[in-house]
Amino acid sequence: MQHDARRPPRWWGKGLAMAVLAVFVGLFAWDALGALQGLLVNLLIAFFIALALEPIVVWLVRHGWKRGGAAAVALLGGLLLTIVVFALFGNLFVQQLVQLVKNVPDLYTSAQEMVEERFAVEVPAVDDLVRQGAEQWGSEVASGALLVGTTILGGVFAALTILLVTYYLLAAGPRFRASICRWLTPGRQQEVLRLWEVTQVKVSDFINTRIVLAAIATAATFAFLAILGTPYSLPLALFTGVVSQFVPTIGTYIGGALPIAVALTSQGPPQALGVLAFILGYQQIENLWLAPKVSARALEMNAAVSFVVVLAFGAVFGALGAFLALPIAATIQAVANTYVQRHELVRSHMLHDPGEADPREDDSDPGRGDPGGRGDVDKARAAAREVDRRRDAEA
Incomplete structure (x- = not known):
């Protein structure tokens, strides 16, 4: 049937409504991502900390520890080590840092005199810079000082969030990966686990x-x-x-x-x-x-x-x-x-400088013989199987 050009098509109203809805959903998603940016960054930090501590947890589990206890020991041990380092050097660090901040005007004056004597360039004095800074940013500094307490509380909350998420990721371990793999086909599960192992x-x-x-x-x-x-x-x-x-x-x-x-x-x-x-x-x-x-x-x-x-x-x-x-x-x-997948290189003078060896003959190329970059995964799996075999034999 031919459409009457004097009237809009029947799908026009529904299409317009769907377009308006898509715009509002997109704006809402963008605002939500902006509001959740801090949380996403904290989750990302926790994920990388968990990856860094995972070998320690696995080592403890292989030596008879429970997964939760091993995760707590690894996380608290790293935190305790950080506190000890700050306790040993924190006092000296703070003293020298405070002294450095106090002597910034003197250091600036020395640099100013040296530049003026050797290069005959006039550099603004410290008092002029302080006066100019107070005039331009005085109100901003005063208003920003009111947010110091809120910033400290936010930092403490972020640190607690990172620690809790890191512990949950370490304590869950294989269970967390299993919960993800349940949504995937067996073939996809192998790819995800291989990728997780290489990344870790x-x-x-x-x-x-x-x-x-x-x-x-x-x-x-x-x-x-x-x-x-x-x-x-x-x-x-x-x-x-x-x-x-x-x-x-x-x-x-x-x-x-x-x-x-x-x-x-x-x-x-x-x-x-x-x-x-x-x-x-x-x-x-x-x-x-x-x-x-x-x-x-x-x-x-x-x-x-x-x-x-x-x-x-x-x-x-x-x-x-x-x-x-x-x-x-x-x-x-x-x-x-x-x-x-990486491929063999062609023979060309553009691939090496004059006098250098042909890169095709370089046995250290990580892509040769292992186009998928899975050599590290195979070694890790072989080592894990050997450990399991020895543990079963001892049992």
């Missing part, structure tokens, strides 16, 4: 490696600054160690800029050059010897890709997003190594 191994190794390297960098930097006599050595060393490991590519230079500036303004150019030489030398030692030894099993990422990922997550989720960017990138790369 890679992310756990990655996070643990970053923590170990940050601790080593902090200790080495603190020892050098203490020997050099640079003030505020502990907070400067902690800043350098954390930033150098969790900000890719340029993290070492960003972390080392602050100690160099403090040494330059408080001690002089020779000490600043000494700190610069130490930062450059330590980076070479870490890249060429220390990091390959510590992170032999960890997931390595291209420096440019990881740097872009940190910038992207930092722009979207702030400082916490930048901190979590590298574990998330490790997870994505583990997924790609599991599901994306």
Whole structure:
């Protein structure tokens, strides 16, 4: 039957209503995601902490512990270790940090005098900067001070949420994975469990490696600054160690800029050059010897890709997003190594520099002989089967 062009089609009203409803549902979902962003970030942090602690829980379970007790011991042990570290160094850290903040005007004045003497550039005085800041941001600081209590309570609530979710994930363990797999077909279950295993191994190794390297960098930097006599050595060393490991590519230079500036303004150019030489030398030692030894099993990422990922997550989720960017990138790369099949390389001069070996002949290529990136999974499964066989034999 031909439609009368003078009248709208019969589906017009229903289609218009469905479109309006879809718009309202989309706006509601967008607002809900914005409101739940903090909770989602806390859940993501808890998930990565659970992945990092899962090997400890599995080790305890294999030695006769109950799953719930092993999860509690692993979580409380990590929390207790963090408290002990802060208790040992917290007092000195706070004292040096407070002293550093108090002496910021003096450091600025020293830098101002040095710049004016050597480069004949007029730099604003400290009093002018303070007056200008009070005029521009005084009201904002006063209003922000009222939110300090709320911020502290929010931080405590977020920490408790992360701890509880982490414990539930660790305590559930296989039961949580089983509850997910019940909604999938047997074939899909194998893929999900394989992906979970690869992600757990890679992310756990990655996070643990970053923590170990940050601790080593902090200790080495603190020892050098203490020997050099640079003030505020502990907070400067902690800043350098954390930033150098969790900000890719340029993290070492960003972390080392602050100690160099403090040494330059408080001690002089020779000490600043000494700190610069130490930062450059330590980076070479870490890249060429220390990091390959510590992170032999960890997931390595291209420096440019990881740097872009940190910038992207930092722009979207702030400082916490930048901190979590590298574990998330490790997870994505583990997924790609599991599901994306890699192929043999063609012969071309574009794939290597003059004088270098053909990459097709490189046996260390992770894609050769293991196109799915499942070698780590097979090794983990073989080790688990061997442990189960020995335990059954002993029983």
